[in-house]
Amino acid sequence: MWTLIALRPLSLLLLLLLQPLQLKILIQYAPMSEEEVEHFEDYLEEMYSTGPTLPPTKDVFKSRTIIYSRRPLTDSNYCTDEIKTKNVHNRFRCVKEHFFLQTSFEELQDICNNLFVSCKNGVKRCHRSKRLIKGVYCNLTRGVVMTDCVYESSYRQGYVLMTCRWQDDIQEIIPAYINDIIETSDVIKEKPVLQGYF
Ligand SMILES: *[C@@H]1O[C@H](CO)[C@@H](O)[C@H](O)[C@H]1NC(C)=O
Numbered sequence: 001m002w003t004l005i006a007l008r009p010l011s012l013l014l015l016l017l018l019q020p021l022q023l024k025i026l027i028q029y030a031p032m033s034e035e036e037v038e039h040f041e042d043y044l045e046e047m048y049s050t051g052p053t054l055p056p057t058k059d060v061f062k063s064r065t066i067i068y069s070r071r072p073l074t075d076s077n078y079c080t081d082e083i084k085t086k087n088v089h090n091r092f093r094c095v096k097e098h099f100f101l102q103t104s105f106e107e108l109q110d111i112c113n114n115l116f117v118s119c120k121n122g123v124k125r126c127h128r129s130k131r132l133i134k135g136v137y138c139n140l141t142r143g144v145v146m147t148d149c150v151y152e153s154s155y156r157q158g159y160v161l162m163t164c165r166w167q168d169d170i171q172e173i174i175p176a177y178i179n180d181i182i183e184t185s186d187v188i189k190e191k192p193v194l195q196g197y198f
Pocket residue numbers: 139140141
């Protein structure tokens with residue numbers, strides 16, 4: 001079994017098929033740098049974590065985030081209307097922020113394979129799009145529960161920062177939350193390691 005480790009990068013690919021405990025043991029023996037181990041652990045956490053609130057499923061994420069309508073993204077009522085139409089809420093309470101994106105679900109899902117970068121709040125487990133994406137940023141200005149939620153809408157074009165997670169029943173890695181749309185990619189340093197193992 002331990003001879004697997006000699007066969008990098010094939011061994012890393014095989015590691016991904018194992019259970020978390022087996023992985024923990026294997027990591028101790030794998031010839032990885034400290035930095036590689038850290039990012040590999042980030043990756044594992046993303047794959048296996050279960051938070052207190054359930055993140056949206058693939059279908060819910062799609063219907064809440066992807067823009068299908070032809071409505072202009074610069075419309076000042078965009079968020080207030082679309083958040084109602086698309087049923088965006090957190091157990092019927094108004095969400096504080098939301099992003100609508102003009103792209104395909106598949107493009108966003110691909111971004112999950114990009115390197116880890118820092119999110120806007122300093123948490124490091126975000127992924128960033130490689131191309132500019134258009135969208136609308138919604139910021140709650142009034143209201144507490146659904147249908148009373150009023151938002152400020154801002155058109156944004158930039159690099160999308162988002163978190164991803166593993167959805168077990170469909171066996172796919174999917175976008176979880178959009179963290180930000182940033183205008184420049186200069187400030188963010190990528191941390192190479194797991195690129196290319198999918
Ligand atoms: C969102 O709104 C809050 C309060 O209404 C404001 O303090 C904050 O700066 C806004 N955020 C952005 C990114 O516009």
